[in-house]
Amino acid sequence: MARYIQHPITHKLIPADEYVEPNTGMGRSKVIGDMPDFVSPIDGTVVHGRKGWREMCKAHDVTHASDFTGQWERNAEQRRRRAEGKDKKDRQDRLKDVIRAYNGATNG
Secondary structure (H helix, E strand, O other): OOOEEEOOOOOOEEEOOOOOOOOOOOOOOOOOOOOOOEEOOOOOOEEOHHHHHHHHHHHHOOOOHHHHOOHHHHOHHHHHHHHHOOOHHHHHHHHHHHHHHHHHHHHO
16 A cells, blocks of 8 residues: 655645655744633633643642653553562552551541
8 A cells, every 4th residue: 555645835645755855944843822711610710821721720739631741651660560460569558558448447
């Protein structure tokens, strides 16, 4: 199956192995516009742009999923060790936590 790339200036389809990216003299920088205003689901106030969003998150001690970008990859080794049962200390700590929670639930 042949693969094609559309030329950004001429809009013609060119076979991928023949495609040469045009040098337009402009870098690949892109400018992203500001966020549109929205009503905060937390307190109902109107949030204006990214700055307002950051301030709202800080004021209410909340975060966004984008703050955790890469977290899954960073924790991959720990998950692998846990799955293989090589992390005995972690297993013992979890067992202690379960016992503590059980004892707290039955005594409280």
